[in-house]
Amino acid sequence: MWLLTDSDREKDDPDVVVDSRPLGLVLLSRSYRWFAFIGLGLLFWILLAWPTPTGLTVDGQRTLAAFVICLILWLTRLIPLAVTSLLAITLIQLLGVMESGEAFALFGHQAVFFILGAFILAAALMKTGLSSRIALFFLSKFGGSPKQLLLGALIVPAFLSFWMPEHAVAAMLFPIIIEIVRALGTKPRKGNFGHAIFLSLAWGAAIGGVGTFLGGARNALAVGILKQTTGQFIGFFEWMIAVVPMVFAMLIIAYFVINRFFPSDIDSVEEAVDVLKARNKQMGKPSIEERMVGFIMLLTVAAWVFLGSAVELASIAILAVVALFVFQLVKWRDLEGYVNWGIILMYGGAIALGFALEDTGAAAWLAQVLITRWTTSPMIIIIVLAFISILLTEGMSNAAVVAMLVPVGLGIADTHGIDPRVIVFAIAVPAGLGFAIPMGNPPNAIAYSSGYIDPKRMLKVGLLLDLCAWVVFVLMAKYYWPLINIRI
Amino acid sequence: MSDTATIRNPGYLKLELMIRGVKISRQALGCAEIERRIKLSKETGAALELEIVLPENVLVNIPVLECLAEDRPYTLIEEGSRFYIVGRDEKVEVWIPSLPEFYDKKTTSGVPMVEIGRAYAGYLAISPTPVCEFIKQDIACHYCDLESKKGRAWTVDEVVETVEAALDEGAAEFVCLNVGYTDTADGGIALLEPYIHAIKKKFDVLVCVQAQPPGEDKWIDATYAMGVDSIAYNIEAYDTKLFSRIAPGKLRLLGRDRYFEALRYAAKIFPSSAVVTNLIIGLESIESTNKGISNLTAMGVIPTLPIYRMGFDENMDSAKLLSDVAPIYVHLQQSLKRNKLSPTWISHFNLALNAIDGHFFGGEAPLQQKWQRVLKSKHGGRIAHSISNFRRRLRVRSVDDDSTPSGF
Ligand code: SF4
Numbered sequence: 001m002w003l004l005t006d007s008d009r010e011k012d013d014p015d016v017v018v019d020s021r022p023l024g025l026v027l028l029s030r031s032y033r034w035f036a037f038i039g040l041g042l043l044f045w046i047l048l049a050w051p052t053p054t055g056l057t058v059d060g061q062r063t064l065a066a067f068v069i070c071l072i073l074w075l076t077r078l079i080p081l082a083v084t085s086l087l088a089i090t091l092i093q094l095l096g097v098m099e100s101g102e103a104f105a106l107f108g109h110q111a112v113f114f115i116l117g118a119f120i121l122a123a124a125l126m127k128t129g130l131s132s133r134i135a136l137f138f139l140s141k142f143g144g145s146p147k148q149l150l151l152g153a154l155i156v157p158a159f160l161s162f163w164m165p166e167h168a169v170a171a172m173l174f175p176i177i178i179e180i181v182r183a184l185g186t187k188p189r190k191g192n193f194g195h196a197i198f199l200s201l202a203w204g205a206a207i208g209g210v211g212t213f214l215g216g217a218r219n220a221l222a223v224g225i226l227k228q229t230t231g232q233f234i235g236f237f238e239w240m241i242a243v244v245p246m247v248f249a250m251l252i253i254a255y256f257v258i259n260r261f262f263p264s265d266i267d268s269v270e271e272a273v274d275v276l277k278a279r280n281k282q283m284g285k286p287s288i289e290e291r292m293v294g295f296i297m298l299l300t301v302a303a304w305v306f307l308g309s310a311v312e313l314a315s316i317a318i319l320a321v322v323a324l325f326v327f328q329l330v331k332w333r334d335l336e337g338y339v340n341w342g343i344i345l346m347y348g349g350a351i352a353l354g355f356a357l358e359d360t361g362a363a364a365w366l367a368q369v370l371i372t373r374w375t376t377s378p379m380i381i382i383i384v385l386a387f388i389s390i391l392l393t394e395g396m397s398n399a400a401v402v403a404m405l406v407p408v409g410l411g412i413a414d415t416h417g418i419d420p421r422v423i424v425f426a427i428a429v430p431a432g433l434g435f436a437i438p439m440g441n442p443p444n445a446i447a448y449s450s451g452y453i454d455p456k457r458m459l460k461v462g463l464l465l466d467l468c469a470w471v472v473f474v475l476m477a478k479y480y481w482p483l484i485n486i487r488i
Numbered sequence: 489m490s491d492t493a494t495i496r497n498p499g500y501l502k503l504e505l506m507i508r509g510v511k512i513s514r515q516a517l518g519c520a521e522i523e524r525r526i527k528l529s530k531e532t533g534a535a536l537e538l539e540i541v542l543p544e545n546v547l548v549n550i551p552v553l554e555c556l557a558e559d560r561p562y563t564l565i566e567e568g569s570r571f572y573i574v575g576r577d578e579k580v581e582v583w584i585p586s587l588p589e590f591y592d593k594k595t596t597s598g599v600p601m602v603e604i605g606r607a608y609a610g611y612l613a614i615s616p617t618p619v620c621e622f623i624k625q626d627i628a629c630h631y632c633d634l635e636s637k638k639g640r641a642w643t644v645d646e647v648v649e650t651v652e653a654a655l656d657e658g659a660a661e662f663v664c665l666n667v668g669y670t671d672t673a674d675g676g677i678a679l680l681e682p683y684i685h686a687i688k689k690k691f692d693v694l695v696c697v698q699a700q701p702p703g704e705d706k707w708i709d710a711t712y713a714m715g716v717d718s719i720a721y722n723i724e725a726y727d728t729k730l731f732s733r734i735a736p737g738k739l740r741l742l743g744r745d746r747y748f749e750a751l752r753y754a755a756k757i758f759p760s761s762a763v764v765t766n767l768i769i770g771l772e773s774i775e776s777t778n779k780g781i782s783n784l785t786a787m788g789v790i791p792t793l794p795i796y797r798m799g800f801d802e803n804m805d806s807a808k809l810l811s812d813v814a815p816i817y818v819h820l821q822q823s824l825k826r827n828k829l830s831p832t833w834i835s836h837f838n839l840a841l842n843a844i845d846g847h848f849f850g851g852e853a854p855l856q857q858k859w860q861r862v863l864k865s866k867h868g869g870r871i872a873h874s875i876s877n878f879r880r881r882l883r884v885r886s887v888d889d890d891s892t893p894s895g896f
Binding site for chain 2 (some may be wrong): 005013014015016017019020023025030039
């Protein structure tokens with residue numbers, strides 16, 4: 001009876017915390033939500049009852065009221081992001097801005113289905129173990145020295161984030177990196193190497209995530225809003241051509257920054273290599289399922305690149321998903337845990353709200369009031385938008401930043417004759433580049449949960465990297481994009 | 489101190505009885521209550537205790553079978569259906585509470601309830617599962633009483649039925665669950681979770697747990713969140729060497745420091761005065777024990793001070809013994825006062841002398857005595873339970889209140 005049974009073994013991590021602040025503060029923080037909801041209700045009423053400003057239609061004013069409320073909810077997270085999006089879609093049809101059929105139909109936008117397909121493909125990669133195999137294969141090529149291992153920990157997640165959501169990449173690599181640091185005997189928050197390798201993981205995944213539509217689904221969301229509101233489109237390949245050079249530049253900068261601020265304090269990584277080898281060995285030969293999933297993934301990416309202008313990206317994604325089921329490579333139940341249904345709902349609502357803002361002229365009015373009143377220079381507008389986007393993404397959801405800024409940005413593009421695609425890049429790309437705060441990015445949060453990262457050091461070095469990302473983005477926009485025919 | 493003075497002072501008398509035991513006189517042995525305890529102890533191997541209420545409501549428990557030995561300086565006698573403790577030339581009236589009725593009951597599955605739970609004038613002690621990694625690895629604590637018990641874990645239903653029976657007859661005001669150590673991040677508390685949930689769901693009762701510190705602090709949060717109102721991680725000895733001798737498993741698998749870390753953290757998570765640890769008196773020097781008391785109370789932890797009875801020299805002069813040990817209780821009482829801790833919880837643990845008893849040795853009579861009486865009343869217990877629940881509702885929150893990671 002002294003032996004532990006399986007059910008006695010490791011339990012799931014607890015999902016609760018106890019707030020140990022003084023009781024008065026706790027009471028206040030618990031009840032503030034109600035005051036906040038009452039305040040929001042009042043604000044909504046005031047925004048609706050306010051005399052309609054010149055240049056804004058009544059529908060525009062109503063949409064703007066809904067937008068402000070959703071914006072506050074997205075920022076404060078008084079309710080989950082997805083529920084705020086559902087509220088957005090309900091508000092715009094209750095206020096008579098859109099017919100209910102029209103509003104809810106926007107949930108069926110192709111960007112939503114593209115994201116759904118991408119999530120399912122990533123789930124198949126993870127479920128079959130193919131993604132871990134690829135990660136281990138590449139990581140084990142970087143075992144020559146501590147610096148090389150750090151480079152591997154930066155490049156491998158970046159590469160994988162081209163093909164899978166960045167948070168999934170970070171979550172998948174997390175246990176491998178934990179094993180590596182344990183094998184090397186580094187202790188949480190002590191010394192540099194543990195710090196550096198987890199930051200490499202987080203920042204590598206985040207940087208890679210801006211490179212395609214797959215890494216950061218917000219990219220697809222931004223393009224979805226673009227297509228819904230202007231009819232213009234950015235293809236899978238076109239996006240990569242425009243953004244991948246920036247990914248390379250940021251990887252190089254991140255590598256130097258990490259080595260500069262966290263110089264390695266270990267001499268050898270032999271134990272880490274042993275861990276990687278043992279893990280590799282454990283995986284055995286690739287299974288049929290892995291090979292098949294790999295093949296379908298390659299075909300899908302090829303189709304996105306070469307057929308993207310003729311066939312909807314979402315249709316290609318969905319066909320790939322169907323193929324996974326035709327060949328019985330995954331089961332529906334396996335996928336349910338991997339797919340973030342909340343985010344899909346969120347995107348549907350964000351697209352609807354973005355469309356309403358554009359359609360009613362509210363976006364253009366807002367852009368005029370907030371930005372173009374102060375400057376009309378397209379370059380300055382792009383610089384400011386990129387800055388706001390990086391700043392906001394440190395404090396709020398990447399997707400919320402996109403949902404909030406893209407409609408406004410498109411309004412500016414409309415009134416100032418800027419290529420709307422540039423606006424999409426200027427918002428969606430920086431929105432994935434929050435390096436300074438653990439909650440600024442899902443990979444940051446995952447790496448931070450290791451306990452190896454000191455938030456103060458992360459903030460200091462991350463802010464520097466934020467700044468670099470902003471500068472690199474501006475340089476790209478000014479000097480590189482004109483070469484590939486994207487003009488501001 | 490003279491024998492007369494000792495017997496008249498309930499605190500001293502409690503200490504004396506705990507150390508030296510008491511003999512049950514022949515005619516007292518005929519008393520139905522005592523007879524029943526002895527019979528049940530022998531039949532079930534349940535090692536029941538003789539519970540004696542001394543003047544001023546001071547409780548003392550002594551293993552009943554030990555009271556059959558002849559060579560005890562005190563005797564429990566019965567005269568005209570009243571009980572007395574008799575010393576060398578003085579006697580004092582005491583009361584013997586009747587044995588809980590649920591001891592004679594069985595669960596629906598047929599297990600005698602006395603094997604599952606034991607009531608100690610205030611609380612019901614239950615060890616739902618005999619799992620312990622220390623025992624498995626042969627590094628059990630030296631005083632472990634689970635070691636000899638082999639058997640299955642009680643089902644949640646069996647435990648709930650026992651709690652219900654004990655509460656229904658008023659045999660206990662709160663439930664104390666014990667669990668051994670498991671080599672998992674939760675340290676064993678997860679094994680108790682279903683029992684705690686079931687008890688909390690069904691009854692308005694406070695729950696105390698004696699466990700080993702979990703590997704990660706987040707499990708201390710989880711312990712509070714699952715409904716535990718008071719937690720005990722027992723360090724047993726403050727002296728490092730002694731700790732390693734009497735608790736080899738605790739040292740090897742957790743380390744002494746982890747106990748202090750966990751106690752310090754728990755004191756921030758649990759309500760004030762609800763974090764407890766055993767510090768056995770008689771094993772280490774008084775200076776060491778006093779240092780332990782000072783440090784623990786400064787951390788917000790309340791030490792309970794059971795006496796290591798085997799460690800005492802049987803022939804030791806009573807006066808010397810009392811003069812050595814008594815000041816520790818006074819020191820405890822003063823330390824609690826200095827750190828604004830209230831020994832309400834530990835007052836129930838009448839197996840140990842506690843701070844409330846401290847005033848018998850020259851300390852002040854604390855307000856807690858009155859408060860303890862309020863808590864022990866039916867309405868008082870309910871109020872305490874409601875306050876405890878309210879605090880938990882306020883303080884506990886889910887880590888994924890918003891299930892969407894920020895950066896999507
Ligand atoms: S922790 Fe010690 S006392 Fe408790 S069951 Fe294990 S060995 Fe026995």
